[in-house]
Amino acid sequence: MKQNLFVYNTLTHKKEEFKPLAPPHVGMYVCGPTVYSDVHMGNCRTYISFDLIFRYLQHIGYQVRYVRNVTDAGHLEGDTDEGEDKISKKAKLARLEPMEIVQKYTVGFREVMSTFNTLPPSIEPTATGHIIEQIEMVKVILEKGYAYEVDGSVYFDVEKYNSSQDYGVLSGRNLDDLLTNTRALGGQQEKHGRLDFALWIKAKPEHLMKWPSPWGLGFPGWHLECSAMSHKYLGEQFDIHGGGLDLVPTHHTNEIAQNVACCGKTPARYWIHTNMLTVNGQKMSKSLGNSFLPGELFSGDNAILNKGYSPMMARFFMLQAHYRSTLDFGNEAMDASEKGFKRLMNAFDLLGGLKHSNTTDVNIQILTDKCYAAMNDDFNSPVLIAELFEASRIINSVHDGKLKIDATNLEMLKNLMNTFVLDVLGLKNEHTENEALPKVLDFIVNLRNQAKTDRDYATSDKIRDGLQKVGFQLKDSKEGTTWSKI
Known part of the structure; x- marks a missing residue:
C-alpha cells in the first residue's frame, strides 16, 4: 500500500494525513441526487471526483465501503422546511405517482454515471427505504433534549445545541453571524429559533408522500436521511463524508x-467537498440560461456549445481541474482539452507495439513516483495528468526511435499507463474498441510502402491523404513508416 496520503479536510480547514479508523477498511458517504429531474453537470462533476477518490483508495489497497444515497422524499423547494416536496410537485405536474418520477430519474442518473464510466457505489440506499431508522434517530434526539415537537412536527434546537457544541464548526461561522444573515421565513412561528430545522414535518392533507410516526402522519427532513443512512451502514463515526461545496453551510x-446530538460524535473524520462549475466565468445556473445537461454536452445541442464532446473527453476535462477548484466550461478550453485527451490516448494505443532495447534512456520509476506523489497530495489529478503527458512524450519518442527503453522500464511504463489512465482516472479510449484496427492500418501502410517501392507515388499520396481525412497521420522516417491518430 502506498503510504502518506494527504487530504484537505473541510472540518479542520487544512490538509491532513489520511488515517482510517480501521485500516484497511474505509467508510465513505457521499450525498447523492434528489431524483426529481435530470442530473446536471454540477452533480456529475461531484460524482466523477468521488469516483476518482474511490478508485484511488481501492488501488492503494483500501477496502472501501462507498455509500451514496438517493433522495426520493423530504427535499422541499428552496432547500427549506417549507414549500412542496420536489418529487411530489413534479409528480402532480406530470400526473404520475411520485415513485414513477423517482424511478425515471434514478434510472437516468445511473445511465449518465455509467456513460461517464463511474463505478457504482457499494450501497445506494433510498430515503423512503429508511423511514424507520429516521424516526428512531428523531426519538433519540428528542430524548436527549436537542429537539422539540410542535403540532406533529419535530424541530432541532440549534441554540441549545450550540450552548455545548460548535454548530458552525464545518463552515467556520459563529452562531451570531448565522443568525444575523438568516432571513425570516414562513412557518417560523412554530420554531423556537430562526436556525432551527425540521427533523420530521407534519404532512398537509394534500401531501402525497407521508408515513405514520409517533407525532402523526408526516415525512422526514432532508438533512435527517443522510444522518440515518450513514449511521446505519458506516456506524456512528466513519472516515470520509463528501458532497458539493454548496452543502457545507446548511445540509x-x-x-x-444531528449526529453529535444523537451519538455524541461527529459522523466523519474527513469532510471532502467539490467546487462549483462555471460557464465562461459565470456560475452555471438555469436562471442565467447557461446551464446544460450531459446529453446536451455529448450532442452539442445547446446554444452555448459549438459542438458535442464525448463522455470520456468530458470526464478528462473535469479531471484536468483539481476537485477543490472552480471548473470553467468554455468552448476554447474544451477544444484544448479534447486535443490533450486524444494525445494521451494515442500514446496509450502505441504502447502495445513498442520494442525494448538492451539499454535505456529513461527511468520510469521516477515518473511512477511522481504520479503517486500527485495523487497522494489531495488527489491532485491535474498534476497526475501532466505526468502522464510526460509518459506520452516518452512513448512517442520510443516509438519514433528517438529514445531507447529496456524491457524492465518498458514493463513499468505499461503498468504506469494502465494503472493511472484506466484504473485511477477511469478513462477509456472510445475510438479503439476494435482490436483489429491497428492490424488494418499496418496492412494499409504496407500497401503504401509497396506503392512507393513501385514508384507509384500517386497511389502512395492517395493512401496518405485518405488516412489523414479519417483521422490518421502517417510519418515517414529512415526506420520506416508509422501511423498515429490526429
Whole structure:
C-alpha cells in the first residue's frame, strides 16, 4: 500500500494525513441526487471526483465501503422546511405517482454515471427505504433534549445545541453571524429559533408522500436521511463524508449537529467537498440560461456549445481541474482539452507495439513516483495528468526511435499507463474498441510502402491523404513508416 496520503479536510480547514479508523477498511458517504429531474453537470462533476477518490483508495489497497444515497422524499423547494416536496410537485405536474418520477430519474442518473464510466457505489440506499431508522434517530434526539415537537412536527434546537457544541464548526461561522444573515421565513412561528430545522414535518392533507410516526402522519427532513443512512451502514463515526461545496453551510452543518446530538460524535473524520462549475466565468445556473445537461454536452445541442464532446473527453476535462477548484466550461478550453485527451490516448494505443532495447534512456520509476506523489497530495489529478503527458512524450519518442527503453522500464511504463489512465482516472479510449484496427492500418501502410517501392507515388499520396481525412497521420522516417491518430 502506498503510504502518506494527504487530504484537505473541510472540518479542520487544512490538509491532513489520511488515517482510517480501521485500516484497511474505509467508510465513505457521499450525498447523492434528489431524483426529481435530470442530473446536471454540477452533480456529475461531484460524482466523477468521488469516483476518482474511490478508485484511488481501492488501488492503494483500501477496502472501501462507498455509500451514496438517493433522495426520493423530504427535499422541499428552496432547500427549506417549507414549500412542496420536489418529487411530489413534479409528480402532480406530470400526473404520475411520485415513485414513477423517482424511478425515471434514478434510472437516468445511473445511465449518465455509467456513460461517464463511474463505478457504482457499494450501497445506494433510498430515503423512503429508511423511514424507520429516521424516526428512531428523531426519538433519540428528542430524548436527549436537542429537539422539540410542535403540532406533529419535530424541530432541532440549534441554540441549545450550540450552548455545548460548535454548530458552525464545518463552515467556520459563529452562531451570531448565522443568525444575523438568516432571513425570516414562513412557518417560523412554530420554531423556537430562526436556525432551527425540521427533523420530521407534519404532512398537509394534500401531501402525497407521508408515513405514520409517533407525532402523526408526516415525512422526514432532508438533512435527517443522510444522518440515518450513514449511521446505519458506516456506524456512528466513519472516515470520509463528501458532497458539493454548496452543502457545507446548511445540509452538512445540520448533519453534524444531528449526529453529535444523537451519538455524541461527529459522523466523519474527513469532510471532502467539490467546487462549483462555471460557464465562461459565470456560475452555471438555469436562471442565467447557461446551464446544460450531459446529453446536451455529448450532442452539442445547446446554444452555448459549438459542438458535442464525448463522455470520456468530458470526464478528462473535469479531471484536468483539481476537485477543490472552480471548473470553467468554455468552448476554447474544451477544444484544448479534447486535443490533450486524444494525445494521451494515442500514446496509450502505441504502447502495445513498442520494442525494448538492451539499454535505456529513461527511468520510469521516477515518473511512477511522481504520479503517486500527485495523487497522494489531495488527489491532485491535474498534476497526475501532466505526468502522464510526460509518459506520452516518452512513448512517442520510443516509438519514433528517438529514445531507447529496456524491457524492465518498458514493463513499468505499461503498468504506469494502465494503472493511472484506466484504473485511477477511469478513462477509456472510445475510438479503439476494435482490436483489429491497428492490424488494418499496418496492412494499409504496407500497401503504401509497396506503392512507393513501385514508384507509384500517386497511389502512395492517395493512401496518405485518405488516412489523414479519417483521422490518421502517417510519418515517414529512415526506420520506416508509422501511423498515429490526429
